[in-house]
Amino acid sequence: MADPTLLNVERLSVRFPSDRGPVEVVHGISFAMGAEKLGLVGESGSGKSMTARALIGLVAKPGRVTADRLTLDGVDLAGLSPRQWKHWRGSKIGLVLQDPKFALDPVMSIGRQVEEPLKLHTAAKKAERRERALAMLEAVGLPDPLRAYHSYPHQLSGGMGQRVMLATTLIAEPRLLIADEPTSALDRDLRDQVLDLMLKLVDERQMGLILISHDLDQVARFCDRALVMYRGDIVDRLPASELANSQHPYTKTLWACRPSPATYGTPLPTLDRVRLEAGA
Amino acid sequence: MSLVDISDLNVTFRDQDVGRHILRGITVAIEEGETFGLLGPSGCGKSTLLRVIAGLNRDWHGSMSLLGEAVAPRRRFTGKLRRQVQMVFQDPYASLHPRHRIGRALREPLVVNGLDNPDKRVTEALAEVGFGPDVASRYPHQLSGGQRQRIAIARALLLRPKLLLLDEPTSALDMSVQAEILNLLVTLKARFGMSFVLVSHDPDVIGHMCDRAARMAEGRIAATFDRPALAAGAAAAR
Numbered sequence: 391m392a393d394p395t396l397l398n399v400e401r402l403s404v405r406f407p408s409d410r411g412p413v414e415v416v417h418g419i420s421f422a423m424g425a426e427k428l429g430l431v432g433e434s435g436s437g438k439s440m441t442a443r444a445l446i447g448l449v450a451k452p453g454r455v456t457a458d459r460l461t462l463d464g465v466d467l468a469g470l471s472p473r474q475w476k477h478w479r480g481s482k483i484g485l486v487l488q489d490p491k492f493a494l495d496p497v498m499s500i501g502r503q504v505e506e507p508l509k510l511h512t513a514a515k516k517a518e519r520r521e522r523a524l525a526m527l528e529a530v531g532l533p534d535p536l537r538a539y540h541s542y543p544h545q546l547s548g549g550m551g552q553r554v555m556l557a558t559t560l561i562a563e564p565r566l567l568i569a570d571e572p573t574s575a576l577d578r579d580l581r582d583q584v585l586d587l588m589l590k591l592v593d594e595r596q597m598g599l600i601l602i603s604h605d606l607d608q609v610a611r612f613c614d615r616a617l618v619m620y621r622g623d624i625v626d627r628l629p630a631s632e633l634a635n636s637q638h639p640y641t642k643t644l645w646a647c648r649p650s651p652a653t654y655g656t657p658l659p660t661l662d663r664v665r666l667e668a669g670a
Numbered sequence: 671m672s673l674v675d676i677s678d679l680n681v682t683f684r685d686q687d688v689g690r691h692i693l694r695g696i697t698v699a700i701e702e703g704e705t706f707g708l709l710g711p712s713g714c715g716k717s718t719l720l721r722v723i724a725g726l727n728r729d730w731h732g733s734m735s736l737l738g739e740a741v742a743p744r745r746r747f748t749g750k751l752r753r754q755v756q757m758v759f760q761d762p763y764a765s766l767h768p769r770h771r772i773g774r775a776l777r778e779p780l781v782v783n784g785l786d787n788p789d790k791r792v793t794e795a796l797a798e799v800g801f802g803p804d805v806a807s808r809y810p811h812q813l814s815g816g817q818r819q820r821i822a823i824a825r826a827l828l829l830r831p832k833l834l835l836l837d838e839p840t841s842a843l844d845m846s847v848q849a850e851i852l853n854l855l856v857t858l859k860a861r862f863g864m865s866f867v868l869v870s871h872d873p874d875v876i877g878h879m880c881d882r883a884a885r886m887a888e889g890r891i892a893a894t895f896d897r898p899a900l901a902a903g904a905a906a907a908r
């Protein structure tokens with residue numbers, strides 16, 4: 391296993407207040423990782439995105455994050471001031487968000503949004519920024535980078551928006567990249583192309599990657615290890631290539647319920663939640 | 671007569687002062703009771719075609735009839751079409767107002783269309799997609815991505831449409847919730863006699879759900895597949 395000192399997470403919890411007292415959506419999870427590719431899978435609402443947001447200091451109020459230990463490259467993230475977070479976010483940790491339309495500013499051109507991290511974190515001049523932004527738009531597979539550069543978010547298709555998001559994050563070359571469903575709106579060829587690009591950059595720059603995905607096959611093919619979340623807990627940890635052979639009932643269902651032309655006309659198997667939660 | 675009858679449909683967008691011809695002579699008929707799939711590479715025009723059928727993009731040329739009614743370009747849908755054609759969007763954020771609670775987002779179309787017992791219908795619709803009634807008091811940002819998509823599906827189903835347009839309805843969902851939603855869609859389709867147009871980039875989802883499908887490329891329909899072709903894996907072929 392890679393040197394587990396890049397990111398260290400011990401007993402991380404995220405809570406929200408509610409009418410009936412605080413609700414904990416992440417239950418004291420622990421894991422560590424080095425410059426490796428970690429897949430985070432699990433059911434909708436299990437806390438994957440919340441975990442990602444906690445790692446990058448973006449859990450919005452009234453949410454509360456607590457942890458016994460939360461370090462990146464030895465630096466205590468819990469002790470960062472909002473100003474220090476601003477610097478870390480983007481330059482040290484990058485997050486590609488799940489909903490591209492929500493994450494992109496609707497009134498700012500794509501070109502400006504991709505250049506923004508260079509403005510914040512580097513001394514690159516205008517011409518160089520533009521050149522690097524165009525190169526990045528091309529690298530994420532946009533067919534006409536110059537058109538994308540001058541476009542606004544509403545003029546792009548769903549898959550184009552997702553690739554723009556990725557470009558804005560990769561351009562700053564963070565140490566740890568967290569990608570939350572970065573390819574869910576892409577067709578299969580493009581998905582592999584974008585992942586290949588991401589992995590190439592991760593390998594070249596010795597970065598760590600947390601890939602949040604509901605595509606188990608993708609995680610099995612592209613990641614070193616996998617963590618499986620269910621209802622705020624990590625319920626299964628295994629080498630990514632072993633996902634298909636997991637003995638855990640939840641992970642097993644995730645494989646079994648995949649549709650195919652052969653399942654046409656029949657209901658897909660679904661999770662027996664009652665049994666699972668009874669502690670099977 | 672077909673449920674959806676489209677012939678020689680063209681759409682052009684103005685973009686940086688040049689016209690871009692996005693849909694190029696689409697001709698397609700979708701029959702009542704069918705689940706019709708649309709697949710094709712990113713940017714080929716799938717969402718644009720759905721938005722035309724949904725009456726959201728009204729700037730088109732060609733001819734179209736929906737549910738037996740001829741539809742003219744540049745006209746809003748009225749009366750039964752407005753209720754009976756519903757769409758679930760690719761990006762659930764785009765369809766949920768960020769500052770309206772879920773309950774309000776679901777109740778509004780019911781009230782606008784003058785349906786009785788809105789609160790009961792909302793509670794039932796939420797239960798159909800696996801939520802308890804208390805989710806009604808949340809805002810969209812207080813839900814996970816997959817939970818928002820289930821809300822969007824519940825809302826589209828509330829008006830009991832005849833034609834449901836689904837743009838990547840499960841691409842934001844994990845496999846177990848995807849299975850639950852696909853099962854639910856199949857059950858409700860039979861129960862309420864709906865027809866579906868389903869956009870997905872996942873050939874397995876198309877193969878599982880669809881009676882027929884079309885592959886689009888650069889604004890045209892490049893191929894159509896019947897059930898035997900889909901069963902043989904045609905949707906996955908490159």
Ligand SMILES: Nc1ncnc2c1ncn2[C@@H]1O[C@H](COP(=O)(O)OP(=O)(O)OP(=O)(O)O)[C@@H](O)[C@H]1O
Pocket residue numbers: 406415432433434435436437438439440441453488811812813814815816817842843844
């Ligand atoms: N602001 C909030 N207030 C209360 N609960 C919240 C809030 N935001 C999120 N939640 C809840 O926290 C839980 C975890 O959400 P999270 O977004 O991390 O899920 P996820 O695993 O990323 O799911 P998905 O695969 O659907 O994106 C969900 O049950 C969600 O409803």
Ligand SMILES: Nc1ncnc2c1ncn2[C@@H]1O[C@H](COP(=O)(O)OP(=O)(O)OP(=O)(O)O)[C@@H](O)[C@H]1O
Pocket residue numbers: 544545546547548549550575683684685692710711712713714715716717718719760
């Ligand atoms: N309002 C708009 N103005 C200008 N161009 C647009 C507009 N909406 C869409 N387009 C362009 O039309 C083309 C088709 O977009 P559409 O959203 O229909 O693609 P899609 O097949 O749904 O792709 P995806 O799988 O990525 O969602 C794209 O090139 C897009 O940039």
Ligand SMILES: [Mg+2]
Pocket residue numbers: 438439440488570814815816
């Ligand atoms: Mg999420």
Ligand SMILES: [Mg+2]
Pocket residue numbers: 547548549716717718760837
């Ligand atoms: Mg689309």
